[in-house]
Amino acid sequence: xxxxxxxxxxxxxxxxxxxxxxxxxxxxxxxxxxxxxxxxxxxxxxxxxxxxxxxxxxxxxxxxxxxxxxxxxxxxxxxxxxxxxxxxxxxxxxxxxxxxxxxxxxxxxxxxxxxxxxxxxxxxxxxxxxxxxxxxxxxxxxxxxxxxxxxxxxxxxxxxxxxxxxxxxxxxxxxxxxxxxxxxxxxxxxxxxxxxxxxxxxxxxxxxxxxxxxxxxxxxxxxxxxxxxxxxxxxxxxxxxxxxxxxxxxxxxxxx
Numbered sequence: 001x002x003x004x005x006x007x008x009x010x011x012x013x014x015x016x017x018x019x020x021x022x023x024x025x026x027x028x029x030x031x032x033x034x035x036x037x038x039x040x041x042x043x044x045x046x047x048x049x050x051x052x053x054x055x056x057x058x059x060x061x062x063x064x065x066x067x068x069x070x071x072x073x074x075x076x077x078x079x080x081x082x083x084x085x086x087x088x089x090x091x092x093x094x095x096x097x098x099x100x101x102x103x104x105x106x107x108x109x110x111x112x113x114x115x116x117x118x119x120x121x122x123x124x125x126x127x128x129x130x131x132x133x134x135x136x137x138x139x140x141x142x143x144x145x146x147x148x149x150x151x152x153x154x155x156x157x158x159x160x161x162x163x164x165x166x167x168x169x170x171x172x173x174x175x176x177x178x179x180x181x182x183x184x185x186x187x188x189x190x191x192x193x194x195x196x197x198x199x200x201x202x203x204x205x206x207x208x209x210x211x212x213x214x215x216x217x218x219x220x221x222x223x224x225x226x227x228x229x230x231x232x233x234x235x236x237x238x239x240x241x242x243x244x245x246x247x248x249x250x251x252x253x254x255x256x
Contacts, residue, residue: 017053018044035066046090055082065129070095071149099147112142114213114226117177120144125181125217133159133180137173138212146171159196165203175210179217187218189225197225198234205238 021033021041030038040056047055062080063069069077074088111117117136124134124147137146148167150159168176178200180193189197197214204211213226225231 017051036060039066039069042094043087043090046086055080055087059083067128068130070098071132099149109144110142111136111138111144111177111212114215114224116142117179117213118215118222118224121177121179121215122217122222124149125179128181131181131183134178135164135167136177136179137168137171138175138177139172140174142175145173161199161203164200165207168204168209169207173209175212176204177212177215179215181217185219185221187216187221187223189216189223189230194230197231198237201231201234202238205235205242211235 018041021037021044024032025041033041036053036056039059040052043052043056058080059069059077060066063072063076070091072091074092077083077088077091078085109120111120120136121134125132132149134147134149136144137148139145146167148164150163193214193216197211200214201211211231213224213231215225216223225234
């Protein structure tokens with residue numbers, strides 16, 4: 001026999017849950033919350049008259065973790081029952097807010113060398129339980145103006161190069177460092193990793209934005225395209241092409 005819900009009773013239970021979360025947050029902060037409770041409490045700020053506990057559970061179950069929820073694209077969020085445009089917008093804002101705060105907290109941290117980048121990114125990448133692609137956007141002094149990350153899907157990161165270029169141009173970065181992690185714990189680059197790096201070098205080279213390094217992190221190892229010499233080879237390939245007759249003819253055709 002199905003349970004009969006009394007709307008008035010449900011409303012009281014919902015109010016009681018939210019009040020307990022509010023009191024716990026004020027007294028202890030978020031340290032005593034689990035990931036679903038953190039999300040439930042956050043969603044309550046944008047959905048004040050709705051019980052956000054079921055939605056929080058659906059989102060965490062769908063994307064695997066709170067990090068997965070925050071990193072999920074808006075269209076994927078809206079595909080979850082009960083999560084409409086408002087929730088997707090709120091979670092997108094929350095992600096950008098976290099990134100913005102991190103950039104302010106580390107505004108005095110300089111990334112001028114591959115070793116600097118490795119030190120900064122190692123702390124970032126160790127927190128990810130799934131594959132992520134991260135871009136550090138740097139100003140002319142090496143200051144980190146933005147850290148942008150893209151969550152992976154199972155064992156593959158789907159890189160939208162238009163999104164990457166838009167983020168970099170929006171920050172007016174003069175150089176970037178990119179990184180990603182390998183879930184199999186081996187940091188050796190695959191053929192697709194090399195092709196991705198070549199694409200990034202070619203794209204940003206045309207925009208006169210320097211690629212300082214692309215670093216792959218495994219559990220106990222890392223691989224630097226700069227330190228291995230491959231990044232220099234890719235940059236020389238790009239420069240040679242831009243000085244070639246084929247490139248001149250391509251530019252002329254596009255301007256015709």
